[in-house]
Amino acid sequence: MPYRQTARNLFEQQQQQAIANFLAKPQPTVFFQAHCAAVETLLRTLWSPLFDGSGLCLMATGGFGRGELYPHSDLDLAIVSTSEIADGIQEKIALFIQTLWDMKFKPSVKSGSVAQLCDSAAEDITGDTAFLEARLLCGDEAPARQLIQETAARRDVTAFIEAKLLEMHQRHNKSQGSGAVLEPNIKSCPGGLRDIHTMLWLAKAQGLDTGLGALISQAILTRTEAGMLSQCYKQLAAIRIHLHICARRAEDRLIFDLQGKVAESMGNHDDDLRRKSEKLMRIFYRTVKTVTQLNGILLPMLQGRVSHQPQQARFPIDGDYVQIGNQIAAADTAVFQRDSRHIFKIIELLQERNDITALEPQTLRAWWAATRHIDRRFYNDEANRRRFVGFFRNSQGLTHVLRFLNLYGVLGSYLPAWEKIVGLLQHDLFHIYPVDDHILTVVHNMRRLSLDSHSHELPFASALMQSFPQQSVLYLAAFFHDIAKGRGGDHAIEGIADARQFAADHFLSVEEADLLAWLVEDHLLMSAVAQKEDIQDPDVLRAFCERVQTHERLAALYLLTVADIRGTNPKLWNNWRASLLESLFHAATRYLSGNGNNAKAVFSHRQQEAVELLTRAGAPEKQQKKLWNALGSAYFVRHQSREILWHTANLVHDFETPLIRSRILPKSDSFQVMIFMPNGPRLFARLCRIFSRHGFDILAARAFITEHNYILDTFILHIPAQHDPDDYPNIQSALEAELNSFIHGHTVLDQQSYHYRISRRSRFLPLAPSVTITQEEDYPGWYTVDVIAVNRAYLLADLAEVFFAHEVSLRYAKIATLDERVEDSFIVYSQCLDNPKHQQALKQALLAQLTV
Known part of the structure; x- marks a missing residue:
């Protein structure tokens, strides 16, 4: 009918004008008013011809009911009658709903009598919540008024509040307990819009006016808290409006595809220090943190107004504090304003007492208000500094204390360097937490190693931690290791001054201060050496131990390295990476004890281990000597003892026949594979293609050429996550079958184009590829090629093809796969690379393969 099209055209004009006005001046409440008015005009136009005089009414519920309608939100509606709706009217309702669908709306409509809708709400907390915000749009006022009165009368306020809090906790758990994920849902994540709604629902269910002015006058909010809540709501609502506009659909996740677009729409731009998407996410993280702060005060307070729990006993702690249940309360909440030392004193009590888990809401409110006045004078007070470092020396509940202080902004107020990293995300393809969350996770990991109850998780590291005499320094090192990020420059170097100043101000001994500063400066050393260098090389080991x-x-x-890697990204920690660090630790221990300080000693020790194993297995001495000659002395320097024992046990009786072996590494999701066969062109690349075709990530690769020109290549392969451990033997058999066919010349692999997919994270948060070619000192023709790039299938194979095409012999590969990022190092031989043109041509060809 013409009036429908006219109404639709008018709505589209009004909606586009509302969006244009918002983009010109981003005021969410103004946008909601204009957008809701446009929708309401359309609905009334469609309603009148069908339902005038019917006795029915049309009500807005849910988000539409509270006047919060985003560009592509669902339309929450209720069609209400005082009595059961007749069949003829039901047909009109169906036509009305279909018309809305035809107009590209997404209506979510409940219809029925007041009694039916009340019964429905009683059975469904979501429906009951939607009716809590219902308002009349058009039609007969009587059923609307009756529905609002009946649902309110039948609502069990206490049960409603408990259900909404349970719903919130379940929602948070689904979001992994933190809003700080890479692609957060702005509506449902912890501290998101739904948490603000929950606060207001708990107030509204109690019959309270939820306007900010009214909440202030009713002493539910202080004026400062109301201002913070209003600002957070406007910030999150603005981001969500921009998100819908940029996505052109109902999208509540800040996905990688849209983060850059939303950031730019909000006026952010890339600069030398930060991407625009990182700037947006920092705003988001700080906002949800503030909402979480307010939640900690308001939700217990609102719940306490209607709680049926019996009066809890009060036990005095000292002259200033009492214990109420499992909470600590100030006898007089003005204590924090009178004496700011109580800001840390109450936290000290919280840490010391296992039976206290939280601050009583009114005490928390007063304490938080006082913390906002922390300044240099507070820091200069010796008592405050002694208490702060005492949190680390005590260590009991340290993670809980630090997370609490960070949540309420105290760490940033007390240590200005900390404030600069709050909510700071790093789009480097392996960190998944903002810097402050990452640091506190590292502290948590370190603390966990000290607890006997968790020793079964990492037995070696736990034993080392539990015997370490200065555990508090390790906690401080975890706290300070990344504190200088976001300031420009090398954060490890910049952080030394922060650590030394803290040590001087907080009464650390000279030995403690030196250890802390050294750990901050060199916290990346062990990880870099273990993952990027050949730890079997005595020169590498010597340089490491000299540091x-x-x-x-x-x-x-x-210990710091283990805690750091585990706190960066759960995908980075695995048994293989753990074994690399442990191997370097043991090798360095021997070196520092005066054993194995040179290549000759390493060669002798590892060969002797192999001799003893093979002799026990009955291998003749003459056959062993032939094998040693075939492998060459470099073999024993380049390989770990456990690899040598595995290789030689399989090769000693026949080192002329091609061979493959594989084994599932214990307690891991990885295979180790060895391939032994006559050398030939492109073998390394072709093997890598086989592994990529099977869906394996290559975690490590060691290419070696024996003295009799055979390859002895060893790979660590990560099994795709979708496979169950029960499938591993079948996967292993299938891989061995193909490799056996390959080494005997029965498998032909061409250089056809292989299709692979890059993750959205890698596409929209790209990592600039890097290639560095360095000549080895004192070894003409030998070069190290270091590569940093986005990980993808077939990458290693393609790089090996480039080496072959440029007549570069690949002699050694050190592969470090860090989630979606790779940091690989190759030792190559070529007589051509001393020519700058050839070297540049190789670099450009490698970069071409690395560019996503």
Whole structure:
């Protein structure tokens, strides 16, 4: 009918004008008013011809009911009658709903009598919540008024509040307990819009006016809290409006595809220090953190107004504090304003007492208000500094204390360097937490190693931690290791001054201060050496130990490295990476003890281990000597003892026949594979293609050419996550079958184009590829090629093809796969690379393969 099209055209004009006005001046409440008015005009136009005089009414519910309608939100509606709706009217309702669908709306409509809708609400907390915000749009006022009165009368307020809080906790758990994920749902994540709604629903269910002015006058909110809540709501609502506009659909997740577009729409741009998407996400993280702060005060307070729990006993703690249940309360909440030392004193009590888990809401409100006045004078007070460092020396409940202080902004107020990293995300394809969350996770990991109850998780690291004499320094090192990020420059170097100043101000001994500063400066050392360098090379080990110097530093660095990697990204920690770090630790321990300090000693020790194993297995001495000659002395320097024992046990009786072997690494999702066969063109690349075709990630690769020109290549392969461990033997058999066919010349692999998919994260948060070619000192023709790039299938194979095409012999590969990022190092031989033109041509060809 013409009036429908006219109404639709008018609505589209009004909606586009509302969007244009918002983009010109982003005021969410103004947009909602204009957008809701446009929708309401359309609905009334469609309603009148069908339902005038019918006795029915049309009500807005849910988000539409509270006047919060985003560009592509669902339309929450209710069609209400005082009595059961007749069949003829039901047909008109169906026509009305279909018309809305035809007009590209997404209506969510409940219809029925007041009694039916009340019964429905009683059975469904979501429906009951929607009716809590219902308002009349058009039609007969009587059923609307009756529905609002009946649902309110039948609502069990206490049960409603408990259900909404349970719903919130379940929602948070689904979001992994933190809003700080890479692609957060702006509506449902912890601290998101739904948490603000929950606060207001709990107030509204109690019959309270939820206007900010009314909440202030009713002493539900302070004026400061109301201002913070209003600002957070406007910020989150603005981001969500921009998100809908940029996505051109109902999208509540800040996905990688849209983060850059939303950031630009909001006026953010890339600069030398931060991407625009990182700027947007920092705004988001800080906002949801503030909402979470308010939640901690308001939700318990609102719940307490209607709670049926019996009066809890009060036990005095000292002259200033009492215990109420499992909470600590100030006898007089003005204590924090009178004496700011109580800001840390109450936290000290919280840490010392296992039976106290939280601050009583009114005490928390007063304490938080006082913390906002922390300044240099507070810091200069010796008592405050002693208490702050005491949190680390006590260590009991340390993670809980630090997370609490960070949540309420105290860490940033007390340490200005900390404020600069709050909510700071790094789009580097392996960090998944903002810097402050990452640091506190590292502290948590370190603390966990100290607890005997968790020793079964990482037995070696736990034993080392539990015997370490200066655990508080390790907690401080975890706290300070990344504190200088976001300031420009090398954060490890910049952080030294922060650590030393803290040590001087907080009464650390000279030995403690030196260890702390060294750990901050070199916290990346062990990870870099273990994952990127050949730790079997005595020169590498010597250089590492010269930096470490002592067994104490070695143990401290090992523990910090384990905690750091585990706190960066759960995907990065696996048994293979753990074994690399442990191997480097043991090798360095031997070196620092005076054993195995040169290549000759390493060669002798590893060969002797192999001799003893093979002799016990009955291998003749003459056959062993032939094998040693075939492998060459470099073999024993380049390989770990456990690899040598595995290789030689399989090769000693026949080192002329091609062979493959594989084994599932214990307690891991990885295979180790060895391939032994006559050398030939492109073998490394072709093997990598086989692994990529099977869906394996290559975690590590060691290419080696024997003295009799055979390849002895060893790979660590990560099994795709979708496979169950029960499937591993079948996967292993299938891989061995194809590799056996390959080494005997029965499998032909051409250089056809292979299709692979890049993750959305890699596409929209790209990593600039890097290639560095360095000549080895004192070894003409030998070069190290270091590569940093986005990980993808067939990457290693394609790089090997480039080496072959440029007549570069690949002799050694050190592969570090860090989630979606790779940092690979190759040792190659070529007589051509001393020519700058050839070297540049190789670099450009490698970069061409690395560009996503």
